[in-house]
Amino acid sequence: MKEDIKLKELEQKILAGVIPQHLAIIMDGNGRWAAEKGLPRHEGHRQGVESVRATVRNCNELGISVLTLFAFSTENWQRPISEVNYLMSLPEKYFDSELPELIRNNVQVRLIGETGKLPRKVQKAVREGSEKTKDNDGMVLNFALNYGSRDEILRAVNLIIKDLKEKNIKKKIDENAFSDYLYTAGLPDPDLLIRTSGELRISNFLLWQIAYSELYFTEVYWPEFSRMHLLEAIDTFQQRKRRYGKI
Numbered sequence: 001m002k003e004d005i006k007l008k009e010l011e012q013k014i015l016a017g018v019i020p021q022h023l024a025i026i027m028d029g030n031g032r033w034a035a036e037k038g039l040p041r042h043e044g045h046r047q048g049v050e051s052v053r054a055t056v057r058n059c060n061e062l063g064i065s066v067l068t069l070f071a072f073s074t075e076n077w078q079r080p081i082s083e084v085n086y087l088m089s090l091p092e093k094y095f096d097s098e099l100p101e102l103i104r105n106n107v108q109v110r111l112i113g114e115t116g117k118l119p120r121k122v123q124k125a126v127r128e129g130s131e132k133t134k135d136n137d138g139m140v141l142n143f144a145l146n147y148g149s150r151d152e153i154l155r156a157v158n159l160i161i162k163d164l165k166e167k168n169i170k171k172k173i174d175e176n177a178f179s180d181y182l183y184t185a186g187l188p189d190p191d192l193l194i195r196t197s198g199e200l201r202i203s204n205f206l207l208w209q210i211a212y213s214e215l216y217f218t219e220v221y222w223p224e225f226s227r228m229h230l231l232e233a234i235d236t237f238q239q240r241k242r243r244y245g246k247i
């Protein structure tokens with residue numbers, strides 16, 4: 001009961017302030033959450049999906065415009081094959097159960113990362129997720145799947161070289177033009193980046209885009225990341241003074 005009141009109060013406080021337009025989350029700590037409970041790692045990933053469901057709902061309700069979730073990195077292929085396989089079974093399960101609600105809630109699903117190298121069944125699931133929601137104009141839900149920021153930047157450089165050659169473009173590439181070659185083209189940069197599980201690193205996520213994002217690290221493992229934790233992160237964000245080099 002007391003918790004409920006605290007939650008409501010915090011929610012009202014936050015809704016009176018500036019809600020981050022773009023929130024990015026490094027969803028970390030599934031494995032450790034499971035290990036601490038004596039469970040196999042995949043149970044952590046299973047529970048992690050529940051946090052995804054809840055966080056998508058919460059962000060949508062709070063009026064966040066873009067939510068980017070780091071779900072699988074280009075480095076995560078180095079995990080045991082059984083774990084990779086389990087992780088690769090999750091997008092299909094997620095969309096199977098959530099797609100009707102995402103459509104209803106006007107959420108537009110997008111993917112960032114080298115999705116062409118994902119297993120076929122994953123490609124099919126994410127394609128369906130994005131196609132069936134492409135006309136929605138509410139919150140953009142960006143899944144970073146097989147995503148690596150250095151890969152993304154190099155891909156952009158190579159696309160630029162190709163365009164310059166083929167289209168015989170002579171113009172200078174400025175920051176805006178460069179951003180248009182990234183997977184996140186057209187989206188605003190994240191205002192707030194949250195990483196769960198106590199790790200204090202970026203792990204090759206959105207390196208270009210987070211140049212001026214506010215960073216928020218929490219000890220909480222992703223499977224236990226709740227609405228209250230989200231509100232606390234936004235509350236902290238609202239107390240920051242973003243200076244962008246000015247005074």
Ligand code: IPE
Pocket residue numbers: 027028029030031032033071072073076087197222
């Ligand atoms: C995050 O949890 C999920 C992915 C990276 C796919 P982890 O699986 O990294 O959990 P820890 O960090 O080992 O606890």
Ligand code: IPE
Pocket residue numbers: 026027028029070071072073075076199201203
């Ligand atoms: C980052 O978490 C990738 C995702 C959350 C998908 P990792 O668990 O892979 O990061 P490191 O290895 O601890 O840096």
Ligand code: MG
Pocket residue numbers: 028029030
């Ligand atoms: Mg991890």
